[in-house]
Amino acid sequence: MASTLPPSRPELVCPAGTPAALKSAVDAGADCVYVGFRDETNARNFPGLNFNRKELAEGIAYAHDKGAKVLVAINTFPRAGQPELWHQAVADAARLKADAAILADIGLIDHAARHHPELRLHLSVQAAASNPEAIAFYAERFGVKRVVLPRVLTVQEISAINARIAPVETEVFVFGGLCVMAEGRCALSSYVTGQSPNMNGVCSPAGEVRYTETAQGVTSELSGFTINKFAANEPAGYPTLCKGRFIARDKASYLFEEPTSLNTLAILPDLIKAGVTAFKIEGRQRGRAYVAAVVQAFRAGVDAVMAGRPLPEIDLDRITEGGKQTTGAYEKAWR
Amino acid sequence: MDSMRCQLRKAASMIPGHVQSSVRPAPPPFSPVLLLGLALQPLRPQMLQPLFDAMLRMIRARHPDILERMADYADKPVCIDPTDLPFVILLDPHPEHPALLVRRQIENGEAAAVIHGSLETLVALAEGKVDGDALFFSRRLVIEGDTEVVVALRNAVDGAGIDLIDDISAQLGPLGTAFRRLAGTAAGLAGRLRDDFETLRASLIAPAVKDVDAQGARINALEAEIRQLRKAQRRGGAA
Numbered sequence: 001m002a003s004t005l006p007p008s009r010p011e012l013v014c015p016a017g018t019p020a021a022l023k024s025a026v027d028a029g030a031d032c033v034y035v036g037f038r039d040e041t042n043a044r045n046f047p048g049l050n051f052n053r054k055e056l057a058e059g060i061a062y063a064h065d066k067g068a069k070v071l072v073a074i075n076t077f078p079r080a081g082q083p084e085l086w087h088q089a090v091a092d093a094a095r096l097k098a099d100a101a102i103l104a105d106i107g108l109i110d111h112a113a114r115h116h117p118e119l120r121l122h123l124s125v126q127a128a129a130s131n132p133e134a135i136a137f138y139a140e141r142f143g144v145k146r147v148v149l150p151r152v153l154t155v156q157e158i159s160a161i162n163a164r165i166a167p168v169e170t171e172v173f174v175f176g177g178l179c180v181m182a183e184g185r186c187a188l189s190s191y192v193t194g195q196s197p198n199m200n201g202v203c204s205p206a207g208e209v210r211y212t213e214t215a216q217g218v219t220s221e222l223s224g225f226t227i228n229k230f231a232a233n234e235p236a237g238y239p240t241l242c243k244g245r246f247i248a249r250d251k252a253s254y255l256f257e258e259p260t261s262l263n264t265l266a267i268l269p270d271l272i273k274a275g276v277t278a279f280k281i282e283g284r285q286r287g288r289a290y291v292a293a294v295v296q297a298f299r300a301g302v303d304a305v306m307a308g309r310p311l312p313e314i315d316l317d318r319i320t321e322g323g324k325q326t327t328g329a330y331e332k333a334w335r
Numbered sequence: 336m337d338s339m340r341c342q343l344r345k346a347a348s349m350i351p352g353h354v355q356s357s358v359r360p361a362p363p364p365f366s367p368v369l370l371l372g373l374a375l376q377p378l379r380p381q382m383l384q385p386l387f388d389a390m391l392r393m394i395r396a397r398h399p400d401i402l403e404r405m406a407d408y409a410d411k412p413v414c415i416d417p418t419d420l421p422f423v424i425l426l427d428p429h430p431e432h433p434a435l436l437v438r439r440q441i442e443n444g445e446a447a448a449v450i451h452g453s454l455e456t457l458v459a460l461a462e463g464k465v466d467g468d469a470l471f472f473s474r475r476l477v478i479e480g481d482t483e484v485v486v487a488l489r490n491a492v493d494g495a496g497i498d499l500i501d502d503i504s505a506q507l508g509p510l511g512t513a514f515r516r517l518a519g520t521a522a523g524l525a526g527r528l529r530d531d532f533e534t535l536r537a538s539l540i541a542p543a544v545k546d547v548d549a550q551g552a553r554i555n556a557l558e559a560e561i562r563q564l565r566k567a568q569r570r571g572g573a574a
Contacts, residue, residue, distance in 0.1 A: 017490060017493075018490065018494025020493065046486060047483050047487035048404045048486065048488065206485075206486040206487075207483035211479060212479070218477070232474075234474075235472050286466055286467075286468055286469075287463055287465070287467050288493055288496075289466045290469065320469075321468075321472055322472065323473070
C-alpha cells in the first residue's frame, strides 16, 4: 500500500574517485559521497583512482565537518578462498567511521553483519536485487538498510517496490553511465579481457584498450578486437563491448546500447513521488569538473522540487557520453 | 610486444617535427597560443627547460600524491603534446627521479603514451576545470599508446587539486601576491584576445561556411530526389 505522507527530501549520493573530487562533491551540495579503496574491492578499480586509508580518514573528517556522509563501496565479489582483502576493507570502513558500506557479495554481507554490527549496510547495485522478496531477504537476514536498485526498473515498478519494502530504503541512479546488462552478472568484459567489474573492479580495463587515430577518425580496440570506429568529428564513447558497433547483415550499428548517459533531471518529481530515499550519481572514474557540474545540477533540481518550484533547465550535454542523454528504463520510451 | 612498438612508432610519427607525419591527430585551434607557438618556433626547446624544472620542483613540493598515484607506472614516460606549441613535454613519472623534459620531438619508443590537446585544454584538464572523459568524448583530447598510463596520469593529476596560480604564488614567497595580480591581468587579457580571435576566425571562414551550407542544402535536395525516385521505382516494380 502506497504511503499518503508527503515525500521526504531525498539524499543526493555523489561519486568521488579522489580526495579532490570528494571535496568538490561536498562543496557542490552532496548529502553523501561514495568512494572506494585503491584495490580490487570496488567496482571502479581504475589506475590512479581511489583512496588509501589515510585519504579516506581525511575525506570522512572533511565530509562530516560539512554535514555530509561518506559511503564506502566494497562491491566486488571476493575471490573464492581469499576473502581477506575484502574482510580488511570492511573492517577499515567500520574503523574509520564510514557512514555505511555498500556491499554486493552475500558472503561478505554476512561477514560484515556478524563482525561489524555497528556498520550500516547498503546493498550494491551489483547484487541486482530487483524485487521485494530479494530485498526483504537481505534486510531480514543481514539487517541491510538500503538497496541500490538496478537500472532496469520503471518509475512505477520502483514505486510498487517501495510500497512493499518499508522501512528498507531505496537508492536509484539519476545520472551517468548505463549498464545494459544485469548488473553484477555481465560477462562481456571478462569474456574478452579476462577481467570483469564483478571480480576485478574493472570493466574493459584501460590496459586492454588502444586508440588508433587516422585521417578518417579514431578506432578503439579492446584486447586486440576492434569494437568501434568514430568518424573525425563524431562524439566518442567508452570502449566497452556493450557499446561496441558491430556489423550484422552488412550494417554497422550498436547492437546492445549506444554511447549515452542517463539523465533524470526532468523526471525527478516522479522519482521523489515514487518514494525513493536517495539519488545516486554515477561516475567515480570521472574528474572533479564532472562531479561539481552534475552535483550542482541535481542539488538545484532536488531543492526546486522540494520547494515546489519549476525544475531548472540545466544543460549537461557537454559531459555526457556520446553527447546523448536518456531516461533509460525509468520511462522505457522505446516501448 | 611487437604491436606495442608499432603503436609507439606510429604515435611518435605524429609528434610535431617528424617528417613522416602526415596526420595531425588533433589540429590546433586558431587561438593566441597558436600565434605564440609560431613566435616560439625559432627558440631551442632546451632554453625552456629551466621553466619545466621549476614546475617539476613545484609539483613535487605541492602535490607529491601525483607521483605516489603513478608509482605503478614508474617506467612509463608519457609525452604531452600541446598541439598549438612547437614542442612536446616528456613526463618521466619515476618516483625517485622524475623528469619533465621539453623537446622538439620524442624518439621512437621513448614514450609509453602520447596525449594531444591544445595548451588551453591541457591546462584546464590539469586544473580539474574540465572532465577528461568529456574531452575525450568530444575529441578535443586525443590519446595514443598505453591507455592505462594515460588514465592513471589523468586520475592522479585530477585528484591533486592543482591550481596553477595558487601553486606558483606559493613558490614565489613575498612575490606571490604580485604574481597573482599579474596572472589575473594576464588571464583577463587572454580572455579578450581569445574572443577577438574567435571573431576573426568566424569572419575568415564565413565565405567557406556559406559555401558548405549551400552544398549541404544541395545534397539534402538530391537525397530527397533520390528517395522519391527509389520510391517511384519500387512502386513501378511492384506493379
